[in-house]
Amino acid sequence: MPERISPEQGKARFDDGQALFVDIRDPHSFAAGHLRGAVHLSNANVDQFLADSDKARPLVVYCYHGNSSQGAADFLTEQGFQAVSLDGGYEVFKVQFPEALEMPDA
Template identity: 50%
Template sequence: MTAATFQHLDIATLGDWLDADRPLTLVDIRDPASFAAGRIPGSRHLDNAGVPALLAGAPRETPLVVVCYHGHSSQQAAAWLAGQGFAEVYSLDGGFTDWQVRHPDRVEA
């Protein structure tokens, strides 16, 4: 049996997907205060307490994109979520920090 894996997603591709209204589940694993201060439009905060609701409600066939601060801790979360049966799981390279630098007009609070 092979381990479930995730893929890396760059900022430009995520921007294209959002522009095209591509169906996806976008989760942000940063701390609640950082998420409240600014986030990628359409994202939802995910912490340990929210994982059961995500697993129960998110469609497994819809791409799942995990966002953190810089694109490091999202890799661990993405690998774990890939093991939970999601068909396509991505870790956003550069994380929210890079998104905010490249797309300051595409940050909501």
């Protein structure tokens, strides 16, 4: 099982800039808003992500509420990444830390 981190731990990792945040929500949700600097990961681009990403860089995987991200973090850990799952997901993060969001121009 991958490590799960709290929203506060996620914010600390976001602020220190060392981790890559990986958004596994659907493309429409990602386009509507995501964490600044996050990459969108889906079945369509997972092979490219695995080929191009630095396995030494820690990953913080998030979804809507922190459930699906556990399986994705587990998969990425099996592929040799240091991946953790963000408890509460995007929905908690956007309420607690709105300054961390990147929203499309209205």
